[in-house]
Every structure is written in structure tokens, then in C-alpha cells.
Amino acid sequence: MKDFEASLNFYTTLTKLHVAKQFAANGGNVAYLENAAGETEIELIAMPESQTFEGKGMFLCFATEDLETAHTYAVEAGMNPSPIRNPEPTAKYFYVYDPDGVSVQLREYKD
Secondary structure (H helix, E strand, O other): OOOHHHHHHHHHHHHOOEEEEEEEEOOEEEEEEEOOOOOEEEEEEEOOOOOOOOOOOOEEEEEOOOHHHHHHHHHHOOOOOOOOEEEEOOEEEEEEEOOOOOEEEEEEEOO
16 A cells, blocks of 8 residues: 555545554554444555555445445545446445555445
């Protein structure tokens, strides 16, 4: 990851996960992000001395219960999200790119 703080800010802003634990390790940084229930959801690792990562060909998906609010929040945060897409009756989603170019999808499922 190119900029640990930018990535940390991106994921905590977009997903509303909070930092459960953060520490320095082997010349880099590690953060565990979790939801309100205390479940670990994602681990961010930045090791500047390691191989550079490019996010091409990879994407992450997070479920949300209120896609419109998440989209508005992403717009207001300057994340340049895609328009909301609704290709099927039971799901709708949008995409945004993290600071390293990883495509992140927020998706709302309907019963």
C-alpha cells in the first residue's frame, strides 16, 4: 500500500469500520478494522520495504443496509463513486477505488 494513512482513512470513512488495533511491525504498519459488534472485518498492512502492490484485477465487496446514504457519503468525501447500479431486483451496488486502485464495491441486498 502506497499511503497507509490514506488507506486507513478511506476504509474507515467508506465502511464505517473502526480501528480495533493498530501497530508498527517490521518497518511498516498494521491495522485491524472491525464493525460495531467487534468482529474483525479487514486487516490493512503496509510494508514500505516490500514489493509494491497494484490493485488491478482485484476488488472487495462490503454489504450495507443503506446504499443511498453510503453513496452520498462517498460523494461528499470526494471518493468519486460510480453511479448506483441496480441490475437485478434483489441487489444494487456502486464502486469506488481505494488509494491503491483496488475496486471496492458497496452492495445492498434486498429480500
